[in-house]
Amino acid sequence: MTRTRATLAAAGLLLLCTAAAGADKQAEGAKPLRDLYYGDVLYHYYQDQDFDALTRLMTARAQNHPQANDAEGELLLAGLLLSFGQTRDAIAGFEHGLQTETRPDKRNQAWLSLARALHQRDANPEALAALKHIDAPLEDDLEADRQMLTAELLIGAGRYDEAASTLQNWKGSRDWMSYARYNLGVALLRAGRTAEGEKQLEQVDHSDLQAEEQQALRDRANTALGYSYLQARQWDAARTALRRVRLAGPSSNQALLGLGWAESGLEHDRDALVPWMELASRDTGDLAVQEALLAVPYAMARAHAPTAAADQYLVAVNRYEQQVQQLAGLGAAVAKPAFVDRLLAASEQQGDAKTDPGKPIAPLDHLPDAPEYRALAKLIASDGFQAGLHNARRLAFLKQHLAGWSQRVAVLKTSAPSANWSAQSARIAQLSDACERMLARQRSALQDQAAAELQRTGQRLREYQTEARFGQARLLDRSATAPAAGKRP
Amino acid sequence: MTRVLALVVCALAGSMAAAEAAEDARLVDDDSQNLKREILELDRDLRVLEDQTLYPAPTRVAVFVAMDIGAFFKLQSLRIQLDGREVAQHTYTDAETAALIRGATQQLYVGNAAGGAHQLLAVFTGIGPHGRPYRRAASLDFDQSAGPRNIELRVGDGENRQQPEFTARVWP
Numbered sequence: 160m161t162r163t164r165a166t167l168a169a170a171g172l173l174l175l176c177t178a179a180a181g182a183d184k185q186a187e188g189a190k191p192l193r194d195l196y197y198g199d200v201l202y203h204y205y206q207d208q209d210f211d212a213l214t215r216l217m218t219a220r221a222q223n224h225p226q227a228n229d230a231e232g233e234l235l236l237a238g239l240l241l242s243f244g245q246t247r248d249a250i251a252g253f254e255h256g257l258q259t260e261t262r263p264d265k266r267n268q269a270w271l272s273l274a275r276a277l278h279q280r281d282a283n284p285e286a287l288a289a290l291k292h293i294d295a296p297l298e299d300d301l302e303a304d305r306q307m308l309t310a311e312l313l314i315g316a317g318r319y320d321e322a323a324s325t326l327q328n329w330k331g332s333r334d335w336m337s338y339a340r341y342n343l344g345v346a347l348l349r350a351g352r353t354a355e356g357e358k359q360l361e362q363v364d365h366s367d368l369q370a371e372e373q374q375a376l377r378d379r380a381n382t383a384l385g386y387s388y389l390q391a392r393q394w395d396a397a398r399t400a401l402r403r404v405r406l407a408g409p410s411s412n413q414a415l416l417g418l419g420w421a422e423s424g425l426e427h428d429r430d431a432l433v434p435w436m437e438l439a440s441r442d443t444g445d446l447a448v449q450e451a452l453l454a455v456p457y458a459m460a461r462a463h464a465p466t467a468a469a470d471q472y473l474v475a476v477n478r479y480e481q482q483v484q485q486l487a488g489l490g491a492a493v494a495k496p497a498f499v500d501r502l503l504a505a506s507e508q509q510g511d512a513k514t515d516p517g518k519p520i521a522p523l524d525h526l527p528d529a530p531e532y533r534a535l536a537k538l539i540a541s542d543g544f545q546a547g548l549h550n551a552r553r554l555a556f557l558k559q560h561l562a563g564w565s566q567r568v569a570v571l572k573t574s575a576p577s578a579n580w581s582a583q584s585a586r587i588a589q590l591s592d593a594c595e596r597m598l599a600r601q602r603s604a605l606q607d608q609a610a611a612e613l614q615r616t617g618q619r620l621r622e623y624q625t626e627a628r629f630g631q632a633r634l635l636d637r638s639a640t641a642p643a644a645g646k647r648p
Numbered sequence: 649m650t651r652v653l654a655l656v657v658c659a660l661a662g663s664m665a666a667a668e669a670a671e672d673a674r675l676v677d678d679d680s681q682n683l684k685r686e687i688l689e690l691d692r693d694l695r696v697l698e699d700q701t702l703y704p705a706p707t708r709v710a711v712f713v714a715m716d717i718g719a720f721f722k723l724q725s726l727r728i729q730l731d732g733r734e735v736a737q738h739t740y741t742d743a744e745t746a747a748l749i750r751g752a753t754q755q756l757y758v759g760n761a762a763g764g765a766h767q768l769l770a771v772f773t774g775i776g777p778h779g780r781p782y783r784r785a786a787s788l789d790f791d792q793s794a795g796p797r798n799i800e801l802r803v804g805d806g807e808n809r810q811q812p813e814f815t816a817r818v819w820p
Contacts, residue, residue: 195712195798195819198753205747217692222699245681245688547673550680557687564694575701583694590687597676597683604669604676611669 194226213239281542303331319350378410394424412447428462472631479624707760708796715748721812788816
């Protein structure tokens with residue numbers, strides 16, 4: 160479940176670092192600025208120039224400026240390192256910095272914000288570990304936030320009973336209630352506590368929230384409910400739940416597939432054809448559509464229309480073949496470095512003009528217009544892939560940054576000679592090469608993920624195609640051996 | 649049964665490929681963090697070395713800009729002269745003044761001054777009370793003979809007179 164996680168995590172990190180900075184004049188009880196150099200760090204931080212803030216802060220600490228080196232500075236450093244993808248160093252910094260934070264509410268709040276930021280970066284075990292540091296209930300909304308995040312992480316880790324326990328007494332705002340019920344319902348279903356889970360998901364449907372995100376949540380709840388009923392062979396209940404899902408929406412394909420199975424379970428095979436044929440007319444790239452291509456002839460055969468069924472099996476074979484051929488072509492596109500470079504270029508153009516690589520980039524709203532990106536849209540939007548793209552972007556930025564230093568040092572060697580410049584030049588060259596190699600490795604890792612996804616998809620399509628061929632062969636075989644009308648056997 | 653086995657093997661192969669890709673991604677992330685740490689440390693060392701080389705402590709002069717909440721003055725630009733010579737000027741964006749109002753300080757200038765007496769003059773331009781164009785100056789006489797000098801230029805809110813106050817001082 161997601162609830163605009165990027166926005167929440169960014170807000171949480173800001174809260175974390177602002178609480179750490181303590182220099183915000185508008186914040187109650189803010190500490191006065193004692194260090195002009197630390198103030199300069201904040202000058203860049205408050206303008207979302209995270210990389211500049213980070214490098215200035217590291218320099219200020221090395222030059223022993225006081226406020227940069229105390230607990231505030233340490234926590235701000237940890238927050239900036241986190242935003243630059245330095246998860247391990249950030250966590251160590253938080254653990255050390257928060258030891259001296261004597262105010263338990265501030266400390267616990269900081270751990271919550273860190274956990275959310277880690278979750279947004281797909282560092283989920285670390286996020287759970289951060290939540291364990293919270294040693295007292297937080298204030299109202301924050302406590303509800305903590306419970307929700309804990310449950311999400313536990314569900315992701317397959318610890319369903321624990322997730323359900325976390326949410327059983329959840330008390331949060333009305334806007335969040337549906338999300339809590341959905342998460343609790345899913346956790347209970349996956350823990351095998353079906354009746355309890357179904358009860359929670361039914362409640363999600365009864366909420367009257369209308370915003371698009373909440374309607375999408377209601378669709379997901381009804382889809383999960385419908386599939387739970389299908390598994391229990393409660394066909395009528397499944398049909399009722401799945402009929403509530405909107406025909407156009409992120410859950411519609413899954414719901415149409417399930418609705419067909421509910422009708423089929425009730426032995427209403429002609430009725431099953433309605434959702435399945437609608438689904439079969441949609442994009443073959445979708446998994447539910449691929450299954451519908453087999454389901455349609457299955458229903459036709461059961462409805463005593465073998466000839467039509469055999470024809471539909473052949474349609475399925477051909478559509479699978481087209482999709483497989485299309486994917487085969489995409490493999491070559493994904494293998495080129497340009498596959499990742501175009502994604503990086505697209506991410507640079509999104510949102511506002513700020514390209515501070517220290518800041519997280521939002522998931523891609525508009526992919527490059529090419530078939531390989533359309534086919535892999537779900538993978539590209541996934542947290543793991545996005546984390547890899549962020550890393551590639553940072554590495555590309557650092558490579559450029561080092562090139563800038565190389566030029567500066569070349570000038571400084573003549574204008575401000577020092578015995579140290581040669582050694583630094585060598586370091587710059589060595590790390591530039593290392594950065595180039597790492598960028599290539601990151602690019603390659605992303606390409607491998609994309610190739611693995613294409614392989615999985617292709618494999619599945621071949622399996623379905625085999626099923627379709629067998630289905631058609633069975634029908635043709637049956638019609639060939641059936642006695643002709645009026646003839647004696 | 650053979651067909652089922654073939655399907656299972658294919659499914660397993662697909663899962664293994666995905667698991668390998670995920671493990672590779674984790675290793676890349678780990679190694680990237682190590683490399684980025686080295687680069688950040690190099691950047692820090694280069695900045696420190698550049699600072700020490702270009703602006704050694706005995707002659708270093710750094711000028712910072714700070715603001716109160718800006719109740720009576722919207723800062724638009726600032727010019728600095730050191731011993732009659734212009735050394736820095738800056739035109740402020742809304743984001744920059746917002747950062748200053750939040751309590752940050754801007755390092756506007758860093759340079760060198762020989763030992764002895766010096767004069768700093770700062771000219772602030774902006775919009776004053778009642779929305780009128782406003783220009784004021786602040787000056788500071790300081791002695792560069794006891795190590796680096798960090799000077800703060802501040803736009804204060806003079807509550808008593810309902811007027812902005814412009815000050816310059818050396819931080820201890």
